[in-house]
Amino acid sequence: MTKLDHKALAKSRKKPGRGRPKQSDEGVKARGRLLDAAESLFAERGFYGVTTRQVADAAGVDVALIYYHFENKSGLFDGVFERRARPLVSVRRDSLRAYVEGTGAVTVEGAVAAFINPMIDLSLHGDPGWKSYFALVAQIDNTPWGGEIIHRFFDDNVHELIDILQRAVPGSPKKELYWAYNFLAGSMMLALSGTERVDRLSEGLCRAKDLESARRRLLSYCAGGFVAMITAERLSGRA
Amino acid sequence: MTKLDHKALAKSRKKPGRGRPKQSDEGVKARGRLLDAAESLFAERGFYGVTTRQVADAAGVDVALIYYHFENKSGLFDGVFERRARPLVSVRRDSLRAYVEGTGAVTVEGAVAAFINPMIDLSLHGDPGWKSYFALVAQIDNTPWGGEIIHRFFDDNVHELIDILQRAVPGSPKKELYWAYNFLAGSMMLALSGTERVDRLSEGLCRAKDLESARRRLLSYCAGGFVAMITAERLSGRA
């Protein structure tokens, strides 16, 4: 078979590529395409709002491939979640450690920045799938059943952040740190969700897609809120 | 038919209560039961994660009643959302106005309190359905398709809050106010979602159900964050 034959064949077949492609051809091939399609669809309508056939169609492959590669629909969801959770957790841990080792005295704002920046940078400059992924995480984070998977992957990062925060504000009770993180998480995920609530609310004055604006403000907001909350709890004699 | 006959009949029939009940028997009857059941189920698994039959079973009535009372599944969802949105918006508007009229100089913390307190009070002391309702709102607020209904009902309240905040911090740009509200909304909805993320994260140190703790901290956190953010934007010469 000449090169020409191969090309002509590839063009002529309607359902392209039955059979086995190269093994280590990650991303371009069916498994990666399924993950991409599922990621986007799950982010739009959630787990129950998407059918396996919709995912397969969007990926341009047959439904059965989902069950071959992921066992079932839940397995596909887990695959979507894990694919980006692992590198995110890794880069965020590096960011937090680099911050601690690269500075003399840690600050609240610095710690929060080291925690938030990896996500914002990925959303801004990573491949477009990251935006869908964060929208998906924002959704299931506000879901009763989503807790399991959220905690399994992300709790380590959070505890690392909290340890640093405690060094930034010595004597601050753990309890206050956890509450503060909870508030931070809510704000951050809404900012990363891509829902553009603020655009509509402000009639275009604020643009949710302008993540640089969001980053700067989220930083001073969370840091300021954190300090104010700890101070108030102290003054009230509760902490 | 004697009274006795009626009682005996009511006891003997397995599928209770075919036929027409009193008209203005709100809440106890099928329509209200359907709303209650749907509210709870939608809050747990979202719109797509619940089937009309599950709702009907939970309400103890036949599926067809959903379509009689609400036209279709979306109508049922709208019914669930609106039933509590209207009184909530009303009580929150009253709270905001009462605060403005009852105080000499408005403060950020006071305005935020007037906005948040009605929700926390309803969750704490209102009928249990309010908890499900807030969990539902928290979910769809982080959803792409949820924006429509959220804005339709709640934007008025938000604009009222923002007007007051602008009086509390004269000269603060609208843009900053909208960003601040966005952050506040994220934190607040996560706190009201009932997901108990903070419980597990803090290993029981914080209890999400302790809404009094959450209220106090949310207040100082949001007020402090708001002021810090505005200050930072001013100092950076951007505002």
Added chain:
DNA sequence: GCTATTATTCAGCGATTGTTAAATTTGGCG
């Protein structure tokens, strides 16, 4: 080039989905 293995499609299964037309029961009213 043969063969084993892997990736993919095909065709369909039983169960469940949202929805509806029609029958039936009930309460209110004259």
Added chain:
DNA sequence: CGCCAAATTTAACAATCGCTGAATAATAGC
């Protein structure tokens, strides 16, 4: 008592759901 309208149940419809066994095509290694 009998009638009317409202509320509820019955019984089903076509479509779609998640999923699977078997056939088939492409590749890798020999």
